[in-house]
Amino acid sequence: MSGALDSPEPDETDSPHPVTGLDERVHQRVRLGILTIAHEARRVEFGYLRTQLELTAGNLSQHLAVLETAGLVEIEKGYAGRRGRTWITLTAAGSAALAEEIARLKLLIARVETAGGQ
Amino acid sequence: MTSDAVPAGGDPRRLLADVRGLARRVRLAQRVTWLPLLVLALVTFGAILVYRSSQPVLSDCRAVGEGQVCRAWYQTAQLYWWSALVLAYVVISAGYLRVARARGLGARVLPYVLTGVALVVLSAAVSVVWMALGDPHYPDEPSTSAQLLLRLLDPTGVIGLALLMLAWLERRRALLLFALGYLAVVLVPINFGWGAGWGDKWGFAPQLVINGGLLLGSAGFALASRLRRPR
Numbered sequence: 001m002s003g004a005l006d007s008p009e010p011d012e013t014d015s016p017h018p019v020t021g022l023d024e025r026v027h028q029r030v031r032l033g034i035l036t037i038a039h040e041a042r043r044v045e046f047g048y049l050r051t052q053l054e055l056t057a058g059n060l061s062q063h064l065a066v067l068e069t070a071g072l073v074e075i076e077k078g079y080a081g082r083r084g085r086t087w088i089t090l091t092a093a094g095s096a097a098l099a100e101e102i103a104r105l106k107l108l109i110a111r112v113e114t115a116g117g118q
Numbered sequence: 119m120t121s122d123a124v125p126a127g128g129d130p131r132r133l134l135a136d137v138r139g140l141a142r143r144v145r146l147a148q149r150v151t152w153l154p155l156l157v158l159a160l161v162t163f164g165a166i167l168v169y170r171s172s173q174p175v176l177s178d179c180r181a182v183g184e185g186q187v188c189r190a191w192y193q194t195a196q197l198y199w200w201s202a203l204v205l206a207y208v209v210i211s212a213g214y215l216r217v218a219r220a221r222g223l224g225a226r227v228l229p230y231v232l233t234g235v236a237l238v239v240l241s242a243a244v245s246v247v248w249m250a251l252g253d254p255h256y257p258d259e260p261s262t263s264a265q266l267l268l269r270l271l272d273p274t275g276v277i278g279l280a281l282l283m284l285a286w287l288e289r290r291r292a293l294l295l296f297a298l299g300y301l302a303v304v305l306v307p308i309n310f311g312w313g314a315g316w317g318d319k320w321g322f323a324p325q326l327v328i329n330g331g332l333l334l335g336s337a338g339f340a341l342a343s344r345l346r347r348p349r
């Protein structure tokens with residue numbers, strides 16, 4: 001995966017603990033999964049997300065609504081023949097939020113490992 | 119996965135592992151590596167027939183020993199390569215988009231297709247400039263470095279260069295190794311001694327059979343590994 005997963009390794013500074021900067025809209029297992037898949041796929045269909053994340057349609061819709069309201073994804077409804085299809089695309093803000101979340105997760109891991117080694 | 123909010127003090131390692139696992143699954147679902155390899159193999163094999171059925175434009179013939187050497191421009195074959203490769207990239211692009219859409223995903227093939235087409239244009243430009251310069255080394259052979267560069271920018275070479283981009287896009291080490299091996303064969307052609315008695319019109323056939331065979335074989339492996347993978 002490019003971009004988000006390739007963010008630079010965290011450095012050890014006196015900055016605030018990474019937990020304090022976590023965005024709850026992103027730092028949630030399912031929503032983080034949605035953003036990750038949308039980032040990697042460029043564009044993802046509702047059904048693919050539902051299968052991969054093992055969610056009900058209602059549950060997934062709720063998470064998508066949170067992300068859409070936050071401006072992190074765009075949702076586009078259309079048809080493929082007679083079948084309705086919903087496509088989800090990551091916005092620039094969503095991409096930045098994902099990269100930041102992953103950088104914070106790496107920072108957290110580094111902190112835990114440093115603390116564990118002392 | 120659950121829908122419960124992960125506490126801030128949750129397990130970041132697990133979250134990161136989930137992220138990587140999901141990204142990997144998406145990449146696997148988007149791969150259609152056998153398609154470009156198969157299409158490019160067909161284009162390469164098609165070139166054998168074009169070389170066989172067309173006449174090169176000969177000029178500036180000079181007597182050397184008991185024979186003669188001429189400038190030869192394989193006009194029809196050049197036009198075939200340029201148009202067939204551009205068409206191949208259109209087919210590959212359409213194939214990737216179709217497969218990805220059917221799986222509910224977007225495709226990540228555009229950089230590969232753009233690179234491929236740009237390299238075809240570069241190859242054509244080098245060929246035209248080389249001809250316009252009247253082959254500066256003629257009647258001698260170009261220097262080794264010039265030969266390597268010309269082979270790299272030959273239609274068979276640019277196929278391999280574009281495959282490097284596809285390997286990077288798909289994060290596929292096996293394809294990277296294949297592309298490097300393919301380029302090595304293009305740069306340092308293998309000569310098994312085939313075609314010695316095949317006549318002028320089959321002069322390019324042995325190398326093209328090897329190049330096309332490599333592409334076709336890899337397409338077979340890629341397709342087989344795709345079919346073996348659980349969905």
